[in-house]
Amino acid sequence: MSNLAEFREDFDILKSGDYVYFDNAATAQRPNQVLDAVTNFYKTANANPLRGLYDWSMAATEAYEDARKKVAGFIGGVGTEEIIFTRNTTESLNLVAYSYGMDNVGEGDEIVITVMEHHSNMLPWQMVAKKNHAKLVYLEPDEEGVISKEEYESKITDRTRIVALGHVSNVMGVTNPVKEIAEYAHKKGAVVVVDGAQSTPHMKVDVKELGADFFAFSGHKMMAPMGIGVLYGRKELLENMQPFLTGGEMIEYVTREDATYAELPHKFEAGTVNAGDAVGLAAAIDYLEKVGFDAIKEQEEKLTKRLMEGLAKLPYIKVYGSKDPSKHCGIVTFTMDGVHPHDMSSVLNDDHVCIRAGHHCAQPLMQFIGAGSTSRASVYFYNTEEEVDRFLEKLSLVREVMGYGA
Amino acid sequence: MELKQLYREIVNEHNMHPVHKGKMESADLVLRGVNPSCGDDITLQLKIDGDVITDAMYEGSGCAISQASVDMMADQIIGKKKDEAIKLAGTFMGMIKGEITDEESIEALDEAAALQDVAHMPARVKCAVLGWHTMQEMLEHPEKANE
Numbered sequence: 176m177s178n179l180a181e182f183r184e185d186f187d188i189l190k191s192g193d194y195v196y197f198d199n200a201a202t203a204q205r206p207n208q209v210l211d212a213v214t215n216f217y218k219t220a221n222a223n224p225l226r227g228l229y230d231w232s233m234a235a236t237e238a239y240e241d242a243r244k245k246v247a248g249f250i251g252g253v254g255t256e257e258i259i260f261t262r263n264t265t266e267s268l269n270l271v272a273y274s275y276g277m278d279n280v281g282e283g284d285e286i287v288i289t290v291m292e293h294h295s296n297m298l299p300w301q302m303v304a305k306k307n308h309a310k311l312v313y314l315e316p317d318e319e320g321v322i323s324k325e326e327y328e329s330k331i332t333d334r335t336r337i338v339a340l341g342h343v344s345n346v347m348g349v350t351n352p353v354k355e356i357a358e359y360a361h362k363k364g365a366v367v368v369v370d371g372a373q374s375t376p377h378m379k380v381d382v383k384e385l386g387a388d389f390f391a392f393s394g395h396k397m398m399a400p401m402g403i404g405v406l407y408g409r410k411e412l413l414e415n416m417q418p419f420l421t422g423g424e425m426i427e428y429v430t431r432e433d434a435t436y437a438e439l440p441h442k443f444e445a446g447t448v449n450a451g452d453a454v455g456l457a458a459a460i461d462y463l464e465k466v467g468f469d470a471i472k473e474q475e476e477k478l479t480k481r482l483m484e485g486l487a488k489l490p491y492i493k494v495y496g497s498k499d500p501s502k503h504c505g506i507v508t509f510t511m512d513g514v515h516p517h518d519m520s521s522v523l524n525d526d527h528v529c530i531r532a533g534h535h536c537a538q539p540l541m542q543f544i545g546a547g548s549t550s551r552a553s554v555y556f557y558n559t560e561e562e563v564d565r566f567l568e569k570l571s572l573v574r575e576v577m578g579y580g581a
Numbered sequence: 582m583e584l585k586q587l588y589r590e591i592v593n594e595h596n597m598h599p600v601h602k603g604k605m606e607s608a609d610l611v612l613r614g615v616n617p618s619c620g621d622d623i624t625l626q627l628k629i630d631g632d633v634i635t636d637a638m639y640e641g642s643g644c645a646i647s648q649a650s651v652d653m654m655a656d657q658i659i660g661k662k663k664d665e666a667i668k669l670a671g672t673f674m675g676m677i678k679g680e681i682t683d684e685e686s687i688e689a690l691d692e693a694a695a696l697q698d699v700a701h702m703p704a705r706v707k708c709a710v711l712g713w714h715t716m717q718e719m720l721e722h723p724e725k726a727n728e
Contacts, residue, residue, distance in 0.1 A: 518588070
């Protein structure tokens with residue numbers, strides 16, 4: 176615990192006022208180590224990577240490719256050619272949809288996703304299904320957010336070409352049984368796409384162990400800068416895919432009529448790359464590993480338990496998902512009788528408490544759980560029990576402000 | 582006015598005890614207005630006699646500011662001519678965007694002027710203007726608003 180308090184010191188923004196930041200599932204804060212790494216890159220190694228034949232460009236290339244190695248190790252030790260840098264999870268998933276989905280899903284084929292998906296892992300598949308006249312099939316969870324074996328075994332069929340699902344739901348906080356679903360999907364000949372945006376900040380991920388053919392995640396949710404994301408793809412699949420974007424830095428040879436493309440992973444990284452933020456991502460990985468996933472999990476569980484116990488004492492609050500705090504990945508989604516989440520969030524902001532309110536980019540899930548929109552408090556390891564208590568205290572005053580009781 | 586005071590003194594009353602909420606029989610103009618990013622969703626219904634708005638009602642759901650704002654708006658536009666209502670909408674949106682600040686213009690909005698301080702709450706601007714925007718849209722483009 177004292178150890179975690181020390182880590183909190185690395186975040187200037189958390190010390191900048193009396194704000195309680197409970198919107199970590201939207202984006203995390205960045206420690207000075209990450210910010211310094213980015214600044215240092217631009218101060219010492221800034222040149223266009225991968226092209227120049229002079230020292231600075233070579234230094235930039237090295238920093239960028241070192242970051243790729245770091246990422247490859249971070250998700251379980253895959254090949255560096257299997258790591259593609261993108262802007263974020265959304266871009267990674269669009270890359271798969273356009274470059275794999277469009278060419279490998281035909282008329283009458285099926286794409287299976289879950290109703291819990293973030294729009295970024297839903298809309299690309301809606302697009303592929305519409306354009307290629309395929310069918311989009313939804314897996315539905317139970318009350319606790321769990322997708323049962325019966326559910327996925329009845330919906331993944333021989334016609335299924337792609338199964339795309341979130342590792343951790345950004346609303347329910349539940350960790351999906353990705354490994355089991357992937358095993359079954361592979362038996363049926365489908366390719367498995369995993370949205371890891373909400374898992375990578377919280378748990379050790381091994382993409383091979385999970386059975387992910389593609390795995391997408393964002394740097395900014397794990398303390399790296401905004402604007403750097405990752406797509407892992409199995410080499411055999413990536414090799415047979417067409418580029419997503421074309422242009423500079425992704426070619427081998429270009430004539431007036433035609434072009435041959437660069438080797439992996441550069442085939443999928445058109446244009447000047449975001450080397451500065453890739454370096455920031457590498458620093459964030461170092462930082463995460465220094466804090467340690469065991470400590471992160473322990474603190475998140477402690478805070479989530481306190482938070483859920485506090486919410487349970489307020490009779491007008493309904494919490495969604497599992498009753499077990501350890502199954503929330505720090506994410507607690509809830510509603511308050513008679514108070515719209517936006518009003519709640521505004522009133523809390525008046526007391527310097529930051530939570531998310533709305534549909535969390537998961538409108539079909541909101542419809543499925545029967546809520547127009549919800550509030551979400553999400554904690555990370557640098558949050559404290561005092562902050563949880565302050566959140567609960569301020570929350571308990573909201574209904575009075577909104578005209579109930581007094 | 583600070584946020585909590587705004588709720589307590591103005592918004593809550595209209596949100597919890599709306600005067601104009603409900604389904605209108607044989608409305609002349611009906612238009613749905615939605616804030617896609619936050620889910621405020623209203624359907625505004627107007628009865629028009631010649632040039633005059635003779636009744637205004639709304640159905641829907643959303644945050645207290647969006648619902649109270651449309652309820653207050655209905656108060657203001659009933660009995661007004663269409664072009665007067667459109668002008669008021671311009672005044673209201675100008676006020677909320679902080680572009681119209683002179684007292685004389687704002688007084689024309691009567692009770693709706695109480696939402697002036699939403700101008701300092703950028704996240705809530707869309708909520709406050711939803712009803713007004715929908716009303717303006719349906720009067721200027723009645724072809725969109727025929728049931």
